[in-house]
Amino acid sequence: MKVIVCVKQVPDTSGKVAVNPDGTLNRASMATIINPDDKNAVEAALTLKDNTGCEVVVVTMGPPPAEGMLRELIAMGADRGVLVSGREFGGSDTFATSQILAAAIKKIGLEADDIVLCGRQAIDGDTAQVGSQIAEKLNIPQVSYAADIKVEGTKVTVKRMLEDGHMTIETQTPCLITCIKELNEPRYMSVGGIFDCYKKPVDVYDYNTLKDDPLIEVDTIGLKGSPTNIFKSFTPPQKGVGRMLEGADKNTCAELAAELLKKHII
Amino acid sequence: MDFRLTKEQEMMQKLCREFAVNEIEPIAAEIDEEERYPFETVEKLRKYGMMGIQYPKELGGSGGDTICYSIAIEEASKFCGTTGCIISAHATLGAWPIFKFGTPEQKEKWLRPLIDGTKTGAFGLTEPNAGTDASAQQTTAEKLEDGSWLVNGSKVFITGGGVADTYVIFAMTDKTKGNHGISAFIVDKNDAGFSIGKIEHKMGIRGSQTSELIFEDMVLPADRLLGKENGGFKIAMMTLDGGRIGIASQALGIAQGALDKAVQYMKERVQFGKSLDKFQGLQWMVADMATKIEAARLLVRRAAFNKDNGLPYTKEAAMAKLFAAETAMEVTTKCVQIYGGYGYIREYPMERMMRDAKITEIYEGTSEVQRMVIAGQIFKK
Numbered sequence: 001m002k003v004i005v006c007v008k009q010v011p012d013t014s015g016k017v018a019v020n021p022d023g024t025l026n027r028a029s030m031a032t033i034i035n036p037d038d039k040n041a042v043e044a045a046l047t048l049k050d051n052t053g054c055e056v057v058v059v060t061m062g063p064p065p066a067e068g069m070l071r072e073l074i075a076m077g078a079d080r081g082v083l084v085s086g087r088e089f090g091g092s093d094t095f096a097t098s099q100i101l102a103a104a105i106k107k108i109g110l111e112a113d114d115i116v117l118c119g120r121q122a123i124d125g126d127t128a129q130v131g132s133q134i135a136e137k138l139n140i141p142q143v144s145y146a147a148d149i150k151v152e153g154t155k156v157t158v159k160r161m162l163e164d165g166h167m168t169i170e171t172q173t174p175c176l177i178t179c180i181k182e183l184n185e186p187r188y189m190s191v192g193g194i195f196d197c198y199k200k201p202v203d204v205y206d207y208n209t210l211k212d213d214p215l216i217e218v219d220t221i222g223l224k225g226s227p228t229n230i231f232k233s234f235t236p237p238q239k240g241v242g243r244m245l246e247g248a249d250k251n252t253c254a255e256l257a258a259e260l261l262k263k264h265i266i
Numbered sequence: 267m268d269f270r271l272t273k274e275q276e277m278m279q280k281l282c283r284e285f286a287v288n289e290i291e292p293i294a295a296e297i298d299e300e301e302r303y304p305f306e307t308v309e310k311l312r313k314y315g316m317m318g319i320q321y322p323k324e325l326g327g328s329g330g331d332t333i334c335y336s337i338a339i340e341e342a343s344k345f346c347g348t349t350g351c352i353i354s355a356h357a358t359l360g361a362w363p364i365f366k367f368g369t370p371e372q373k374e375k376w377l378r379p380l381i382d383g384t385k386t387g388a389f390g391l392t393e394p395n396a397g398t399d400a401s402a403q404q405t406t407a408e409k410l411e412d413g414s415w416l417v418n419g420s421k422v423f424i425t426g427g428g429v430a431d432t433y434v435i436f437a438m439t440d441k442t443k444g445n446h447g448i449s450a451f452i453v454d455k456n457d458a459g460f461s462i463g464k465i466e467h468k469m470g471i472r473g474s475q476t477s478e479l480i481f482e483d484m485v486l487p488a489d490r491l492l493g494k495e496n497g498g499f500k501i502a503m504m505t506l507d508g509g510r511i512g513i514a515s516q517a518l519g520i521a522q523g524a525l526d527k528a529v530q531y532m533k534e535r536v537q538f539g540k541s542l543d544k545f546q547g548l549q550w551m552v553a554d555m556a557t558k559i560e561a562a563r564l565l566v567r568r569a570a571f572n573k574d575n576g577l578p579y580t581k582e583a584a585m586a587k588l589f590a591a592e593t594a595m596e597v598t599t600k601c602v603q604i605y606g607g608y609g610y611i612r613e614y615p616m617e618r619m620m621r622d623a624k625i626t627e628i629y630e631g632t633s634e635v636q637r638m639v640i641a642g643q644i645f646k647k
Contacts, residue, residue, distance in 0.1 A: 068273075075277060189281045191315035191328035194274050
């Protein structure tokens with residue numbers, strides 16, 4: 001059994017947020033972090049490794065410096081990394097990205113008892129589409145919003161967290177699960193892991209590595225293969241300060257009703 | 267020449283920063299106030315391999331180097347001088363003498379559990395009448411007919427005393443020989459005749475337990491002798507050379523942590539209609555502090571580099587400790603000044619950092635001893 005975890009390097013929005021004149025993020029000038037939900041996915045994989053001894057492979061698509069993130073994940077306990085990187089892949093939207101990552105997962109080799117884990121969504125795009133699209137393109141079952149994962153042989157039981165409750169789903173490997181922060185508390189890198197992480201393999205998959213896969217066509221990857229067009233990107237105006245009305249008397253209620261009426265809410 | 271950290275050292279710094287912010291800072295004030303040894307932090311340090319950073323993996327360590335060890339202590343001490351002290355005293359004073367002078371059997375039995383972190387170590391050299399003059403040992407070890415040792419005496423101010431599992435202690439084995447009549451021994455906390463005396467109440471690093479060790483007719487088997495008979499003084503001095511890199515790192519971390527907080531405070535605190543960072547008098551104070559801290563860091567890293575590369579480091583470690591400790595005291599005192607009244611009260615961390623800084627000028631050789639060591643190296647024939 002192996003667990004393949006898809007991870008993304010994202011700008012650290014807790015620090016300085018730099019925006020280009022055209023409204024897109026100036027990624028080059030921002031510090032990067034591992035997308036938080038993806039870190040929960042890695043922790044879930046490492047917990048499975050602790051319990052079953054399975055192999056954990058971390059895969060990311062990004063520019064060459066993204067290797068540093070893969071090394072950190074190996075220092076946490078992953079066994080090896082795959083960096084999907086090439087000019088042909090640049091500008092990919094979620095559709096094109098999932099084409100490429102699905103092809104990369106096929107190249108790594110998805111076997112009958114394997115599991116693919118993704119974070120629910122990335123904090124930069126917030127689409128939550130890539131995980132689901134990868135599952136569709138690999139033609140495997142998917143379970144989203146996992147708050148608990150149990151694996152017994154090829155049977156996988158996932159507790160999904162929904163807005164108004166939980167749903168427990170049983171499925172079979174190979175499958176894809178998207179993870180949320182409630183799933184676990186990610187571990188740190190270990191000191192020993194740091195001193196081994198550059199001794200473990202990180203393979204680079206470029207266009208030539210993946211080009212024979214039917215998912216990889218000129219019009220299915222990169223900017224050309226991306227049906228999404230960004231019309232406009234802007235910072236939403238901040239909401240104004242609200243007004244608190246206190247009291248349980250008739251006058252307060254009347255004041256509240258008048259205010260809501262004035263704003264055409266009722 | 268390259269002043270940059272390696273990729274692994276950079277990762278180490280990142281790990282230690284995250285760990286310090288999440289695990290160390292939140293309880294720093296509490297363990298100081300309660301004078302409580304943070305067993306829970308030590309367990310987490312063990313789990314992530316931070317109790318044996320600079321030791322080889324074959325012996326249960328993490329396979330890192332002295333620079334990484336220094337980085338870990340610096341990052342921890344930015345938020346909590348106690349935690350920096352715990353890592354340093356354990357990994358150097360407790361473990362290193364066994365690493366350097368132990369037999370293969372001693373390493374397997376005593377060192378492995380120390381550097382994999384399942385046990386903690388301490389070092390017993392100081393006595394009531396043997397502080398800076400460490401050669402005036404009054405604890406004695408008498409060789410018995412069967413080769414075992416009868417130890418009597420006591421030690422004071424022992425970092426980790428009462429919480430550590432394994433102690434490296436020193437005793438006179440031949441009174442006629444002075445320095446050359448001291449030997450080192452390994453003591454287990456459960457050895458008959460060994461007990462913990464007074465637990466001290468300290469000014470700073472109050473979460474780190476400091477106690478008296480008492481040996482009353484303690485019989486140690488022959489295989490507890492560490493290194494050669496009468497070779498203990500050299501073991502003690504060499505151990506302290508390395509220990510000084512740890513304490514220098516602790517002092518560096520305390521200084522940097524205090525300055526980081528003061529800089530943040532200056533941006534927020536408004537007096538006379540402008541924030542404190544707009545006052546040139548204070549800006550210059552910060553510039554001087556930052557320069558000294560950077561100089562201290564270069565001395566510390568240089569000493570660690572020498573140790574890692576098999577170069578002499580006695581003088582370098584003494585210089586690093588002397589300068590970093592005096593910088594820590596000066597910086598924390600000035601940072602309390604910048605904080606004003608808020609610096610003097612316990613609700614803010616600055617007074618604790620100033621109290622923690624003071625010990626770095628005293629333990630593992632006072633600043634005066636460091637000057638003796640440095641001068642001794644300069645004038646040696």
